[in-house]
Amino acid sequence: xxxxxxxxxxxxxxxxxxxxxxxxxxxxxxxxxxxxxxxxxxxxxxxxxxxxxxxxxxxxxxxxxxxxxxxxxxxxxxxxxxxx
Numbered sequence: 001x002x003x004x005x006x007x008x009x010x011x012x013x014x015x016x017x018x019x020x021x022x023x024x025x026x027x028x029x030x031x032x033x034x035x036x037x038x039x040x041x042x043x044x045x046x047x048x049x050x051x052x053x054x055x056x057x058x059x060x061x062x063x064x065x066x067x068x069x070x071x072x073x074x075x076x077x078x079x080x081x082x083x084x
Contacts, residue, residue, distance in 0.1 A: 001063050003030065004037035007009060008063075009064065011072040012056065023040050027051065046079065 001009075007028070009018035022028050023037040029048040030039055041047075045060045060074040067075060 001065065002037060003028065003035055003039040003041050004038075004043040006063065006075075007047075007058070008048075009067050009072065010075040011067075011069070012047075012076070013066050022049065022051075024052065055081055 004016050004019040004023060007013040007022075008039060012021040013022065019028075020037045023039075024025045026034040027050045028035055029050075029080040030041075030045050032046075032048075041060055041063055042058050043063060046057065047060065048055065048057045057079040059079055060075070061069075061077050064071070064075065
C-alpha cells in the first residue's frame with residue numbers, strides 16, 4: 001500500500017492530500033529516511049511524522065486497504081520519541 005494511503009487509512013493524517021504534501025515536504029520519515037508518497041509500506045516499517053512542534057513515531061503492525069475507526073489504531077504501534 002502507498003504511504004499516503006496508509007497514513008489516511010490508519011488515521012495518522014486526516015486527508016490523503018495532506019499526507020501527500022507532508023511527504024513532498026519531507027515531514028514524513030520511514031526507517032529514518034525521507035519517504036515519497038508512493039513508498040510501499042510494509043509491516044515492521046517505522047514511520048515518523050513531524051508537524052511543527054509535534055512529532056509521532058509508529059511501527060506498522062498491519063496493512064489493510066480499509067479500516068474502521070476502531071480498527072485504525074490496530075494498524076500501528078506507537079513508539080516513544082527520544083527526549084532531545
